[in-house]
Amino acid sequence: MLKSISRTLLGAAFVGGAFMPHAFAETSINALFMAQAAYSEADVRAMTEAFSKANPDIKVNLEFVPYEGLHDKTVLAQGSGGYDVVLFDVIWPAEYASNNVLVDVSARITEEMKKGVLPGAWTTVTYDGKSYGMPWILDTKYLFYNKEILEKAGIKSPPKTWDELAEQAKIIKDKGLLATPISWSWSQAEAAICDYTTLVSAYGGDFIKDGKPAFQSGGGLDALNYMVTSYSSGLTNPNSKEFLEEDVRKVFQNGEAAFALNWTYMYNMANDPKDSKVAGKVGVVPAPGVAGKSEVSAVNGSMGLGITTASKHPEEAWKFITFMTSQQTQNQYAKLSLPIWASSYDDPEVTKGQEELIAAAKLGLAAMYPRPTTPKYQELSTALQQAIQESLLGQAKPEDALKSAAENSGL
């Protein structure tokens, strides 16, 4: 009752503004992307332009927000039917599916797609056996290194295990080449969870076992202990706790990091002499493993494109998504993000000039470890971010921090 009265009141106040220009000759769809890691804004704009040329009756309005705003924007825009196509992270389908944010597109996916796309990529968009979009960015964190610095330090080959990484960093530090050789993205944000997950996968840990948090002991605890040790030993750039991926890239490009954990996109950007001081000296390998437990480690940092339930133009939206995720488009822009299509990795057009990256990708992508799949992921992630930061800053012991994160995770 109150609600209906108040709506009338609100409505009366809104009357003045109730008209807005909606007059487009063609169908217009809105797409939300992120301005962080993976494809650059320029790439996305160029792909979209190609799409518009092929489909002149569909106009695509692009919107870019930082990764940090991607989730909230998607959810908030549901009220307005603002976006037709949204980019979503691998961790969100569970929540989006249970809150009815994304459309189930299982029926639209063709046999050809099913066969052609790497199986690991499909996990990105699947929850409870249904597909909520097409994978678009197939990504994991790699270990980048500065070949020149390693050479100066007399290091022959990049580390294969995390302990080796620490040893090599120590050599570099001791030789005075760099005060703090390793850079991470440990800001209180999802980025820190990605680095942590990479380590959890290396140490063979589990996030959730039988629906209960399991990261507070075993591999989960080992992973955090490694981070804390690396931080407190001075091998890690202490500013890492304030860094996002872009800060890591800046530091690495400036030649101020010997090692850096980052996504695919850094390879070609750091190799671009226009912006980078380390062009041509960038080495990339899969993130290391742990002796006796793993060869390499990797986090599933893939992202998909989906249609929102608020969309009034699902057909056009799907058309756009299939274009963006098509092998042709992806091969053409395979510099900052690698294709989802299996056969692309043997296509010389794709691999040319980035053989090293492709080699690392073949190993890394196969080892991708998922972050937990739960509708309460946001809470879990927030609690973990806090635990990681408190441990790094010495405010809590890793085991205690993880224990309270488990309690606050909402699980």
Add this chain to the structure above:
Amino acid sequence: MSALDIQNIRKSYGAVETLKGIDIALQSGEFLVLLGSSGCGKSTLLNIIAGLAEATSGDIRIAGRSILGVHPKDRDIAMVFQSYALYPNLSVRRNIGFGLEMRKVPLAEREKAVAEASRLLQIEPLLDRKPSQLSGGQRQRVAIGRALVRKPQVFLFDEPLSNLDAKLRLEMRTELKRLHQILKTTVVYVTHDQIEAMTLATRIAVMKDGRIEQLGTPEEIYNQPATLYVAGFVGAPPMNMIDVEVDNGALRIVGSEVRLRLPDRFRPLLQAPVVQDKTRLALGIRPEALRLASLDQAGDQAGGHVLPVRIEVVELTGPELVATARIGPQKLTACLAPRARVGQGDVAAFAVDDDALHLFDPATGQALLA
């Protein structure tokens, strides 16, 4: 039929009654001054006449027509405010013509009326200025001009001269008197200045605490004040008030042995039970009614009295010499001729006529007889 008829007007704000039943009837052409100190209700009464405030009960009639509930613009009145209330953003010309403009009077007619009023007020050269470019006296004239052009039944003035300096006030006072003599419109004029009241009014209503203390011509107010309050309010320096005691048919000045014979016109009082022996009364004597006399004449004289006094302070104001003296313990002020030979510390005598003696009942404040 009166030009303005105020009938039993009451006004209360909650429990506080600011007007306690006011009755005044004005003939056409009368100049009524509402006189009183601040808070006596005189401005409230004016606002009620203007329609800017509403009376709680009672009626107001202009030319026989009740104007209760009538919008101010339809009451056929004009008002001049203390602050002049000129429209700062309009020229003098438009200020004066504003009332006509609002009444959709044609431009030509308006221009004529403005010209006429400005000639009368001698502000013709100022017509194109803005109020901020005028002096206080000029603003006052514009405000009056604005009221004039309307040719209303009744003019209302709310302390119009109080924002002017002494010299201008005098000048404008004369000006107002002149205008009233020319125009002969009914005026209600609010002031706390008794000189303005005395000089301008055809009738004065002295107000106190929401009541009319006395309504009468200036002469009546001055010569026959009906109450202690009126007696004290009108006249400068104010009337001397001396505590006296009825003593064997005479008046003894309290604190001294000086006795005055009770003038004949008060004799009837002794017959009535009103005044008995030992009754305390207030004896009022205007300072200007006192003359310097020789000390050896002290005592009752034919038609008057000579009072022995001790002079305390002597101040020469120019036209007169104000002497503050004591008679016994009580204070007595006299306005003497400027050349009177009297000095501080002198023992002297003041003469006063029987006619100039006023008696008041200190308990009720009412004058005894008249």
Add this chain to the structure above:
Amino acid sequence: MERRSLAFTIFIHAAALLLAVVILAPVLWLFVMSISPTADLSAKPLRWWPAEVDFSRYALLLSSVENSAGAAFTASLWNSLKIAGMATIAAIALAIPAGWAVSRTPQVGWSLSMVIATYMLPPVALAVPLYMGLAYFGMLNNIFGLALVYLTILAPFTTWLMKSGFDAIPREIEASAMIDGASLFQTLRIITLPLAAPVVATSALFALLLAWDEFFYALLFTSDLRAKTLTVAIADLAGGRVSDYGLIATAGVLAALPPVLIGLVMQRALISGLTSGGVKG
């Protein structure tokens, strides 16, 4: 004037210099960043003045090529202008009658006090229902919707300013006009409003500045070019992949320009508005 010792005079000048540096340095640095080549901004040691002055970022942000970063920025600039403009006009339109009514009729003053008391509400206390309400009427991501929400901030403030403005205009002038036969509408139009014009201008300036500065509601209620405001655009720019700090700085300079110019030019009016509130409470 008081006589001062030489030491005191020197102290005063030194303190004034310090204050000037504190005030100016960050603003100047913002500008320097906007015209420095990217390399200079990540140099160690930092270069305090660009080797080569570079204004290209201004051109980049103000370009209107479709689907470019510049188009996104200019769109948000326009949105900010439109939203702040509409909200200001609406706020003034509400504030004039209400402020006048409260000034002339103190009996209704308590309702304005209640409206002003809403200043204490944190926007987060209204955000959820506002979000749901706007969604219900399809006014999320809509400049009209956001302008309406901005009234929550602007209207109480402008009404309060207008009320103190009307308080300063003698009621006798209006009484006089009324006796002269002017209707309420005529009185307000011919007499009161021209006198209140400076207050109206001051209120409008404050409203504009407040609306231009708003971030929280814009962050929640807008999602793309159609309604996104400048503040959100800058936050996005600064939070996302813009490795060029100069570009962020340029956006900052452009966003700061209108209010700073208003502030410098209309200084006197703004301060009088601030202090009239301060003095009268």
Add this chain to the structure above:
Amino acid sequence: MSGSWMTTRAWLLMLPLLAVMISVIGWPLVDTVRLSFTDARLVGTEGSFVGLDNYARMLSGANFQRTLVTTTWFAVISVAAEMVLGVLAALLLNQQFYGRTVLRALMILPWALPTVVNATLWRLIYNPEYGALNAALTQAGLLDAYRSWLGEPNTALAALIVADCWKNFPLVALIALAALQAVPRDITAASMVDGAGPIARFRFVILPYLVGPLLVALVLRTIEAFKVFDIIWVMTRGGPANSTRTLSILVYQEAFSFQRAGSGASLALIVTLLVTVLAVAYAALVRKAAGSAS
């Protein structure tokens, strides 16, 4: 022209404002109260009545208590610093020196700078690798190595406070300056004749004129500081390790990131209550000060 008619007219004139205020403030507030007793989610479920559960959970949570402490620190220190710096700047600007007019005009600059721009600017200045603060301090020899100003819990809040102060103290200064200029020359002259030194003069002659306007500024700034969102959102988002997370950020997280509209609403109302209590206490103080001044 009756009194009641005038009141009716006044209400009619107030009506548009009140209607808009009721629809954009009154109704949402009532709805927030309703939501706070439910487990509604932002999108999807309407939620069912859960009584005081949300309040109990929020108030007992360690997050809330810690955030309340952080918010209080932020508010107290930044407002106190703004007041002190503002008055000092005003006293300075009230003196005669070369360039006084220009400096007075410049004082409006930080205040006019949009909050988000201010936050972005300071984030760039504090950047741990390429920020101007690190560069300036090391080049001046005051700092050995670059520091992570916004990455350390013990400096992050202070860094935020500095940024907030820089933007807001000029406003206090301008208000105080206007009040200083209202001090009658006669009174300062009289106090000098009476032999009052500069400190006694400030305490007994000048301060009484400043107290009123400064108290009002204090109230407004404190309320704003308690509601702070923008500057923190842009600079730290509440990090590191939640050391700069204020109440508004916490509410945002609860209601919008986690989409728990119900408990978010309860938290928002708790914040509202706190601010109201604060404002009422201040109002009493203002009234008392006004009473003792007259």
